[in-house]
Amino acid sequence: MLIASDAPLSLSPANTWAGQIPVHIAAVSTAYPRFCFTQGEALAAAARIFGHASGLMERMASAYGNAGVQSRHSCVPLEWYGTAHGWPERARLYEENALALLIEAGQKALAAAGVLAKDVAATITVSSTGIATPSLDSLLQGPLGLSPATQRLPVFGLGCAGGAIGLARAAAMARSMPGRWILFLCVELCGLTFRAADNSKQNIIAAAIFGDGAAAVLLRAGGAGDSPISRARVHAWSEHTWPETRDIMGWRVEDDGLGVIFSRSIPHLVCTKLRPVTDVFLRDCGLTQEDLAGLIVHPGGERVLEALESAYGLAPGGLVHARAVLAERGNMSAVTVLAVLERTLAAGEKGPHLMTALGPGFSAATCLMDLG
DSSP states (O other): OOOOOOSOOOOOTTOTTTTOOOEEEEEEEEEOOSEEEEHHHHHHHHHHHHTTSTTHHHHHHHHHHTSOOSEEEESSOGGGGGSOOOHHHHHHHHHHHHHHHHHHHHHHHHHHHTOOGGGEEEEEEEOOSOOOSSOHHHHHHHHHTOOTTOEEEEEOSOGGGHHHHHHHHHHHHHHHSTTOEEEEEEEEEGGGGOOTTOOOHHHHHHHHHBOEEEEEEEEEESOGGGOSOOSEEEEEEEEEEOTTOTTSEEEEEETTEEEEEEOTTHHHHIIIIIHHHHHHHHHHTTOOGGGOSEEEEOOOOHHHHHHHHHHTTOOTTOOHHHHHHHHHHOBOTTHHHHHHHHHHHHTTOOEEEEEEEEETTTEEEEEEEEEO
């Protein structure tokens, strides 16, 4: 059971993180590409692409109808998905569009907090849907106006857990540089991984839920008086990787792009394995589930949301903000939980919240934060 609370987060002396300075989130911003289509339009396009396969469309229609997605954004038009594309084209589109979205999201976050780009001490950039060398963060320095001395950390391979893990890494870096601004950036162009020649059920499910987007979080460690804007405080974080689960989620490297790996066991794992992990994390923080005002979760899909609501004893539909993001934006991999955080803050939610996201490993990432 979750309780609503306006009280500040209680820090127990027994906490492993007692005495740590809080990490203040000054701004959370998102950005989305210009192409947008409804689930009905996506299904019609899929019917044209896979119509040659006997019986495939019947299964596909069910996947699209039960995905919990109503619309999503894409960095390429709908027609792009119906033709073959190789690594060079995908890499070019990834770099061009990822940079544009990261610049927009980063500028929004800096403007919202009234912080100059030159005052950012470090960036952490998370993405798992494309590759670029030099890395995206180095290509962002000029357009964003960052100092040439800005420290950079690009992170690849975290998948859907990247939003929560990236935020934790940014918070840890902030604590190592008290008073300095840290800009956490995240971009995922899931649509670019679609492969029209792949008739697998995994590809069908991915095509039914994936969307594109980017997010930026500006944060700094220090006392409340040191942070002119504090929309939330990050207090603690953790990760848990279950043994022998590498085949649950991830990418396969194929000749024409990245092939998605989704196990049908994910909802069951969420329903049975996640809650014990987060209960231990909360216990180590001196809290229980009943002390939370809410959850900020990565909505992998409709069945995953149902599993999360069951695991945490919520009524069906109880994860309102996560469901709204999934419906409006689709599953944007690592970006999605940050969009849920943005929406939760915009709704004026307050009190202790637990952020959770699952990704390749198979791993769970958690962050404990205090909103308001």
